[in-house]
Amino acid sequence: MKQKIITVVIVMVIGALVAIGVNLEITYLPVVTLLTGALAIRLLRRRGEEVLYDERTAIINQKASAAAIGAFTLGVTALGWLMMTWGTTLDPAYKGIGYALVYLGCGLLMLRMIFHYYYSWRLGGWDRGE
Amino acid sequence: MENRVKVYRAMRDVTQENLAKAVGVSRQTVIAIERGNYNPSLELAFKIARFFEAGIEDVFIYGTAGD
Numbered sequence: 001m002k003q004k005i006i007t008v009v010i011v012m013v014i015g016a017l018v019a020i021g022v023n024l025e026i027t028y029l030p031v032v033t034l035l036t037g038a039l040a041i042r043l044l045r046r047r048g049e050e051v052l053y054d055e056r057t058a059i060i061n062q063k064a065s066a067a068a069i070g071a072f073t074l075g076v077t078a079l080g081w082l083m084m085t086w087g088t089t090l091d092p093a094y095k096g097i098g099y100a101l102v103y104l105g106c107g108l109l110m111l112r113m114i115f116h117y118y119y120s121w122r123l124g125g126w127d128r129g130e
Numbered sequence: 131m132e133n134r135v136k137v138y139r140a141m142r143d144v145t146q147e148n149l150a151k152a153v154g155v156s157r158q159t160v161i162a163i164e165r166g167n168y169n170p171s172l173e174l175a176f177k178i179a180r181f182f183e184a185g186i187e188d189v190f191i192y193g194t195a196g197d
Contacts, residue, residue, distance in 0.1 A: 054156050
């Protein structure tokens with residue numbers, strides 16, 4: 001629990017310093033902060049005895065990623081289709097943006113399909129039975 | 131799937147934290163297993179059963195509510 005709190009504090013400090021760096025236009029500050037923060041979190045995870053990542057968190061991450069991809073693809077494609085179909089009545093440029101959004105959705109689906117086949121192959125899904 | 135992790139833990143006087151450390155998972159995972167919200171992998175189920183020096187079928191009971 002202690003390790004988790006320290007990690008949250010580090011992430012909050014990183015966020016604040018990056019925001020300050022962007023606002024004051026100090027270009028090196030966000031970069032240095034992100035690198036130092038990532039290193040600090042990595043060291044903390046190595047030294048800490050507490051297990052933060054296990055099979056349950058892996059499943060949570062898988063489900064959250066799948067849901068996020070599904071929602072994003074659906075949202076982007078629907079918005080793109082709406083802009084392609086009816087957006088031109090508001091602004092002709094919306095048609096182009098609509099196409100870009102629909103292609104983005106298709107690209108994401110294709111990327112998902114590629115990774116799906118890759119992991120299916122890695123995990124023996126294509127092995128022939130004996 | 132039901133389990134008797136909480137019962138075994140009480141019998142052996144082991145804390146959730148100690149069990150979690152021994153089997154290499156977080157305390158939240160042990161809590162989720164005990165509450166029946168999460169069914170562990172076969173590997174983790176074996177690890178837990180071995181920790182309690184019991185058979186896997188003594189700790190995890192298949193074929194009951196929520197399987």
